[in-house]
Amino acid sequence: MSMIVFRYLHFLGITFWIGTAVAVAVAASAPTPWESGIAQALRKVTVRVTTPSMLVAFVGGFGMLIPNFAETYAKQGWMHTKLVLLLALAGATGVLTGKLRRWAEGQDVKAKTFVRLALVISTLAILIVTLAVFRPF
Numbered sequence: 001m002s003m004i005v006f007r008y009l010h011f012l013g014i015t016f017w018i019g020t021a022v023a024v025a026v027a028a029s030a031p032t033p034w035e036s037g038i039a040q041a042l043r044k045v046t047v048r049v050t051t052p053s054m055l056v057a058f059v060g061g062f063g064m065l066i067p068n069f070a071e072t073y074a075k076q077g078w079m080h081t082k083l084v085l086l087l088a089l090a091g092a093t094g095v096l097t098g099k100l101r102r103w104a105e106g107q108d109v110k111a112k113t114f115v116r117l118a119l120v121i122s123t124l125a126i127l128i129v130t131l132a133v134f135r136p137f
């Protein structure tokens with residue numbers, strides 16, 4: 001696949017990954033009873049859209065990274081920092097899907113947990129995009 005296709009997949013994946021993760025976390029933070037079915041509906045979004053989009057973003061990102069790693073990205077500090085931050089972002093997404101699964105199964109998950117996750121995911125996304133665009137070091 002050509003670089004432009006990987007780039008296209010990268011941005012498409014990021015858009016729906018971050019977009020749905022933040023939207024789901026904000027919606028889940030509203031004080032809604034489990035019986036309303038909202039937990040199950042939000043979980044469906046994470047399973048059908050958020051996680052597959054994350055994988056598409058990864059395919060696009062690694063498709064650009066791997067062939068150019070040795071001669072380009074290995075020497076760039078911003079890319080190393082970005083890779084560390086996106087591990088944290090993928091981890092936070094995993095925590096979100098896990099908490100939603102528990103809530104959808106009827107377990108008690110505090111609304112505050114989802115507020116925190118929305119903030120963490122947004123902040124990490126802002127830092128990663130800033131690093132990727134401005135490449136300060």
Ligand code: HEM
Pocket residue numbers: 010014018057058059060061062064065086089124125126128129132133
């Ligand atoms: C598996 C994870 C990821 C890998 C391996 C990866 C790798 C890459 C690579 C190799 C580029 C091309 C840089 C260039 O044009 O020289 C890139 C561009 C970019 N990435 Fe990622 N990335 C990942 C995740 C993310 C995430 C999670 C975000 C945002 C939240 C992001 C935002 C961007 C942006 C905005 C650019 C475009 C920079 C520009 O052209 O100015 N990436 N990424």
